[in-house]
Amino acid sequence: VAVEREANIANLPALYFEDLAVGQSASLIGTVSESDAIPFLDDMDNGEESLQEQFYSTEFYAARLRFGQYVTHGVYTASLINNVISTQLPGVGSVFLSQSFQYLAPVRIGDIITARVEIMELVYARRRVRLFCECLREGAPVLEGEAWIAVLSRSETLT
Amino acid sequence: VAVEREANIANLPALYFEDLAVGQSASLIGTVSESDAIPFLDDMDNGEESLQEQFYSTEFYAARLRFGQYVTHGVYTASLINNVISTQLPGVGSVFLSQSFQYLAPVRIGDIITARVEIMELVYARRRVRLFCECLREGAPVLEGEAWIAVLSRSETLT
Numbered sequence: 472v473a474v475e476r477e478a479n480i481a482n483l484p485a486l487y488f489e490d491l492a493v494g495q496s497a498s499l500i501g502t503v504s505e506s507d508a509i510p511f512l513d514d515m516d517n518g519e520e521s522l523q524e525q526f527y528s529t530e531f532y533a534a535r536l537r538f539g540q541y542v543t544h545g546v547y548t549a550s551l552i553n554n555v556i557s558t559q560l561p562g563v564g565s566v567f568l569s570q571s572f573q574y575l576a577p578v579r580i581g582d583i584i585t586a587r588v589e590i591m592e593l594v595y596a597r598r599r600v601r602l603f604c605e606c607l608r609e610g611a612p613v614l615e616g617e618a619w620i621a622v623l624s625r626s627e628t629l630t
Numbered sequence: 631v632a633v634e635r636e637a638n639i640a641n642l643p644a645l646y647f648e649d650l651a652v653g654q655s656a657s658l659i660g661t662v663s664e665s666d667a668i669p670f671l672d673d674m675d676n677g678e679e680s681l682q683e684q685f686y687s688t689e690f691y692a693a694r695l696r697f698g699q700y701v702t703h704g705v706y707t708a709s710l711i712n713n714v715i716s717t718q719l720p721g722v723g724s725v726f727l728s729q730s731f732q733y734l735a736p737v738r739i740g741d742i743i744t745a746r747v748e749i750m751e752l753v754y755a756r757r758r759v760r761l762f763c764e765c766l767r768e769g770a771p772v773l774e775g776e777a778w779i780a781v782l783s784r785s786e787t788l789t
Contacts, residue, residue, distance in 0.1 A: 545726035546712045553705045567705070571730040 485563040488598040488624040491590055497560035498587035501551050503580050545574040548606040548614040551586035560588055561600060561622045568599065572616040582608050588618070598622050644722040647757040647783040650749055656719035657746035660710050662739050707737055707765040707773040710745035719747055720759060720781045727758070731775040741767050747777070757781050 549572050556565055578584065585607045592601035599621055606614035708731050715724055737743065744766045751760035758780050765773035 545729070546709070546716075549708075549729070550705070557705075566736075567733050569730070569732045570708075571728070573728045574726050577725075 486561045486622065488593075488595075488600075488622045491561060491593060491600060491622065493590050493593060495560060496587060496589040497555050498585055499551065499555050499559070500583060500585050501547075501554075503547055503578055503582045503584065545572065545578075545614065548572075548574070548578055548584060548586065549616075551584060551606060552588065552604045552614070552616065552618070555586050555588050556602065556604075556618060556620060560590070560602075561620060564623060566621040568619040568621055570604075570616060570618045572604075572614055574614055576608070576611070576613045578606075578608065578613050582613075584608055584613065586614075591617075598624055645720040645781065647752075647754075647759075647781045650720060650752060650759060650781065652749050652752060654719060655746060655748040656714050657744055658710065658714050658718070659742060659744050660706075660713075662706055662737055662741045662743065707731075707733070707743060707745065708775075710743060710765060711747065711763045711773070711775065711777070714745050714747050715761065715763075715777060715779060719749070719761075720779060723782060725780040727778040727780055729763075729775060729777045731763075731773055733773055735767070735770070735772045737765075737767065737772050741772075743767055743772065745773075750776075757783055 549570075552572075553567075556567075557563065586604075587607065588602045588604050590600055591603050593599070594601075599619055602618045602620060604614070604616040604618055605612050708729075711731075712726075715726075716722065745764075746766065747761045747763050749759055750762050752758070753760075758778055761777045761779060763773070763775040763777055764771050
């Protein structure tokens, strides 16, 4: 089991600054689930009645829903972006410096979202990477943003 | 059980735009756990050996650690901010429009983080709220940022 786990870790990319170039990109696809759409309610028992039905059954909360269906609050799409950065580009060991997100359109349970990041700029002096970040639903952007990430160089890894 | 669940939902604040004023603030406290620090590795079996030990045992990843201890990549502190916004101020039904985060200092497993948001600006024409967001560790900021949130007004709730 321990070997499998190590293999799991080792299979994740962890790029060094020298491996990066402007224009490199990475992406993943996620489907919005009920638990993605209604986070922070972990205490609630998810029994026979679905969380979504519960929301609809509560007039007060139903009135706060938009567009006729429960809408996620952006955290899900932002987490997909962080997932691509942390596990693909630059991968494990990325040090997040700053991020911005614009939530452009509502995201609903069942939506299929492609999260994509692309390297726009490399700052050699401080090993910093600027990534353009976007989430797309059927090709249309639902999130756009930017991230600054610090990445180790190969010469630093054995110090 | 259904009643308990509804009560759980109903206990969460869900403020209307009319309830808000510049200077209002809310906060919560969280402690960084191993699973917070090493997200996106859900496939891994968390058996006798801890995830943290596994990381240390892998020379390659150990070399990518900073400051002698595994450092979270900001997602945890950002999620605390989103939690305060979604469950306290303005609470359930908040529509996230945009966010920015600056990660000012590394956050480690075991750190106790206070996430705090404060209303800085209210735009009446479009029911929008600008929040200053910060995470503090022993009083020192580890995250600073801003969020624009749209909130329903009371007159909209019964349409």
